[in-house]
Amino acid sequence: MNAGVWMHGDSLSPTDPALLGVPEAPALFVFDRPFLQAVPVSFPRLAFMYQGVRDVAAVRPVELAVGDIGAELAAFAARRGLEELHVTRNFTPTWEETLDAFCARCPQVTVLVYEPELLTRYPGRVRRFFGFWKKVEREVLRGNALFGERAGPLRYRPGPPAR
């Protein structure tokens, strides 16, 4: 399968789960122009992220773009002839919107989602920190989650089209 990786702002490490999942595949990082035009972000912060992208680029092929993320991912997929796009889950609400936009543009590409590294496997809802801590304290202190089998990626199912 011809695979590529979407590196986002939470995955700037060669040990990111999606990057590890397909170690030979090229990766794309996009500076989100519409977001950056709407939201002020200081130059040192952008430079810090750029340095993170360069650190990954030192050990594997990485492309860097500035633009609309969904459109840039689609262009990356076309350029590389991708059949699979690998990405690590991001909890930011716009992450799913971006993947939905990509899937609408490139329905032939299978999107595979890796879970990020967390400290616990707690499956329930959370409310106050203290209650959450009481439920996960033992697992976090012992580190059991570190030694389990890492689950493989899941196929991403796009949400219904926006009306």
Next chain:
Amino acid sequence: MYLRHGMLGMAELAEYARGRLRGRDLAEFLRQLTWREYFLRVLAQEGGRVLENLEPPKSAVRWSDELPGDVREGRIGLPCADAWVRHLVRDGWMHNHERLWFAAYLVHWRRVDWRAGYRFFREHLLDGDLASNALSWQWVAGTFSAKPYFMNQQNIEKYSAGRWCKGCTADCPFMGEYAELEHRLFGGPLPERP
């Protein structure tokens, strides 16, 4: 900031700590690290709602929407608060205590909506992050906690080793016992924690 952008993983950092720390130091480090996972889990649950008040404020105080100019420029006139802004804008980083103190100052003393502070942090912090920042601001404001967070001058002096308080001649708004400040800031006692 390395955690924020994934350059370090939480599990990787926890494993490193387990090899270096022992006893209460290890437990406290891991508890602090778990706050990040907690905030991520809340973000996964609530989505974009983390930018709205998740709970009603715990007092009837009205907040203004805009970040005051003297705060943005670090010309507040309080050596401590101006240093916090300087760290944010110049270094892109603030100590956790400074983040809490600055947030409490802005929301409770200056009566500015926490979202203006959140945007100021997002602009400058190298580790600016929707989950940790928005929810921490809400925790201080009392819209995601049983009670708003605030501090007094003694707390600042203790945890900064007197860095700004020694020799300070400013008219300190943080001076006073907690009960007195509670009355001054919120117009009376706050609800007890459940």
